[in-house]
Amino acid sequence: MSYITLKKIPQLILFFGLTFLKMNSQETPFYEQYDWSDEPLSNIKLDDVQDNDIVSFKDKRVHEFYFLEKNALVEYLLIHKMYWLNSNDKIEEYNRVYLPYTAGSEVIRNKARVINKEGKIQELDKSKILTSKNEETKSEQKYYALEGVEKGSFIEYYYVVKKYPIYTGKQEIFQSDLIKKNVAFDLYAPKNLEFEMKSYNGLQDMVRDTILTEKNHWQLEIDQLPALDHEEQSPYKTKTQQLIYKLKNNTLTPSKELVSYRIGAQNIFNSLYPEIDSKLKKQLQKFIASMPKFSIENQEATVRTIENFVKMSVFMTKVKRKDLQDLSEIIKNNVANENGMMQLYGAIFNELGIKHQIVLTSNRLDLKFDKKFEAYNFLHDYLIYFPKTKLYMAPTRQDSRLGFPPGYLTDNYGLFIKPVTLGGFTTGIGQIKYIKPTGYQKSSYDLIMSVSFDKEDMTTTHLKMQRMMSGYYALYIQPFAEMMKEEDKEEIIDGILKSINENIEIVNKEVQNATPQDFGNKPLKIVADLTSDFFVEKAGNKYLFKLGEIIGTQQEMYQDKLRKLPVEQEYKRNFDRKIIVDIPPGYIFKNLENIRINESYSKDGKELLKFESSYEIKDNQLLVSIKEYYDLNIIDVSTYEDYRRIINSAANFNKITLILVKEQQ
Secondary structure, three states, X not given: OOOOEOOOOOOOOOXXXXXXXXXXXXXXXXXXXXXXXXXXXOOOOOOOOOOOOEEEEEEEEEXXXXXXXXXEEEEEEEEEEEEEEOOHHHHHHOOEEEEOOOOOEEEEEEEEEEEOXXXXXXXXXXXXXXXXXXXXXXXXXXXXXXXXXXXXXXXXXEEEEEEOOOOOOEEEEOOOOOOEEEEEXXXXXXXXXXXXXXXXXXXXXXXXXXXXXXXXEEEEEEEEEOOOOOOOOOOHHHHOOEEEEEEEEEOOOOOOOOOOHHHHHHXXXXXXXXXXXXXXXXXXXXXXXXXXXXXXXOHHHHHHHHHHHHHHHOEEXXXXXXXXXXHHHHHXXXXXXXXXXXXXXXXXXXXXXXXXXXXXXXXXXXXXOOOOOOOHHHOOEEEEEEOOOOEEEOOOOOOOEOOEOOHHHOOEEEEEEEEEEEOOEEEEEEEEEEEOOOOHHHOEEEEEEEEEEOOOOOOOEEEEEEEEEOHHHOOOOHHHHHHOOHHHHHHHHHHHHOOOOOOOEEEEEEEEOOOOOOOOOOOEEEEEEEEEOOOEEEEOOEEEEOHHHHHOOOOOOOOOOOOOOOEEOOOOEEEEEEEEEEOOOOEEEOOHHHHOEEEEEEEXXXXXXXXXXXXXXXXXXXXXXXXXXXXXXXXXXHHHHHHHHHHHHHHHHHOOOEEEEEOOO
C-alpha cells in the first residue's frame, strides 16, 4: 500500500514543507518491542467491582508518527484492551473483536485470548478470524470469534494498524459508561515534530517524557477512570474525559505555521472559489437562467429559490473524483461531491453579487467547537452565512433549508471565512464567531382543536383539527411534498393526525401550504375532521373527559438520582394550542381549576422556559389556551430542575380529566 507524503495534500488542508530527519536517526517503531504479559491476571483485583457487569482492566493506546523511505509519513496505531465480563448480556455483546480493515490502513499485528475465571489462557489463532458482510453496503468486516467465554472470564486483545497519519486534529475519548482501570495513552513522533494537546472534562494533562531522547514522547497514565452514565437528552460524547492533539510545529522549519486557522481559511477559500473563465461564466449564467424566476432585490427569497433548485436538480455523492468538483462538469451532468457542491453555490452567489461567508463548525453533541484551541477536526461541517439577512444555509444537507441549518451546528462556535482583496488578489481570512440558533418563535407546532360531544352517545367526540407546523417541524415535509408519492405523503399526514391518539377515525383531511416555496414563508397546515370514542368515558351518571389527551402524549422526565450532565436540545421550539369544547346543554364541568398551570424559568429578567395553561367559559364553550416554549437549547446542570419542571408541566396537563355532570348535580 502507499502512504501520504508531505508533498501530496488534500485540497482543504495545507500540508507543509518539512525538512526531514534521516532514517538512520530514528529508532524502530514502538510496537516492534511491544507484547502482552505472560501473566495477565497478576495485578488484577476484583474485590471492589463484583457488582459490575463489565470492567475494563486495560485500555492502552499508542499513536506513533514515523518516517519511512522517500519522506513518507505513516502512523502506527496500537490498541490493547482487556475486559472482565460478569454477565451473559456482556458476553453476548463482547464476544466478537472487530479488526479495523479500511482502504487507508493495514493491520500488521493482531492477537486475542480468553482467560477463564480459573486463570486458564486460551490464545486464539488466525483460524478464529471470520468475515461478516453488510448486505446493504456490501462492505466486509473481519473479526475474532471468541470461544469459551463464560461469566467471570477475561477477554484480551491487541492489534497494530499502519495507516495514513492524522495529525491536524484528533479527538481521543477515554471515559465511557463502564469503570476503566489501567488507562494509558502514548504519543510518539520524530524529534523534529512537536505536538500540542488539550485535555477536557477533568482529564489530567499529558506529560512529556524527558528521559527518551531519540524521539519525542508524551504520555498519560490513569489508574482508574470512573464510569459516566448516559443521561436523557445529554451531550454525552462531549462530556466524557478526552483530549485533542495536533501537530504544533517542525523544529527544523520553526518559522512555518502548521495547523492554524489562518492557513486553513486561505486554503479552504482558494479551493472553493476557483477561477472562472469566460466559457465557464456563460455556462454558469445559463444554469442560473434555468432556475425559477426570482427578484434579486429580495435576497432571502432569491437564496431560497437557488437552494431549492440546486438541491432538487444536482445530486450530491460522497465519491472523491476530479469531475465531481469541476464546475463545468457539475453544471453539465448535475452531479457533485461535497467540494463541488460548495464550489457551485459559491460561484452562483458571486455571479449574482450575493455577499456570503463560508462557515465550518462541528456537531455540538459529538465535538463542541473550542474557540481557544485551533485544530482542523473542529472544521467538520459546512454552513454558508449571509450577513445581510443574518441567516445560515447548510449547502450539503438535503434535510435543511435557509434559516434552519442542522440545529446541533448552531448554538456553537465556528470558523467564518470572509473574502478579502489585496492588490488585486482575493483570498479568505478566518474569524471564530458564535453561530446563533434560530429563535423559538420560528419553529412552532401549533394546534386548534374544536371538540363536540355526540348527541346520541356522549362517549363519542367529533373533532375539528387545525395543525400548523413551521420551521424545523415542517422541514421534513414542506420542501419535499411535491416530490413525494401520494401514498407516502398520505402516510405522513395520517401519522401526524394520529399522533394525538391512534384511536381516532379520520373523516376527511386537507393539506395546505405544502410546497417548497411555502417553507419559511407559510406554515404547513393540516385541517381535518375526526371522530373518536377514546376521549370520554361514562362513569355512572358522570362523564370523564380526557382533556389533557387532546394535545397528545407528552414527555415526562424522571430523576431518581442527582443529574450530572447538562441537557442539549437540537433547536428552540414553541407550542401554541387552543382547545374549544362545546359544553352539552344542561351540563357543567366540575373541576376546571385543574386546568390552570403556570410554570416558568427566567434568567436576567428574560423568561426562557414556560408552560402555561388557562381557561375561560364563553358562550357555553370551554376555551382552553396552552402556551409552551423553550428559548434555551443548552440547559446547564444548575438549571436542570427548572427545565424538568417545565417539561413535566406539559405531562401533568396531559393527565387532566374533567368531570362532566348535569347542572342539578
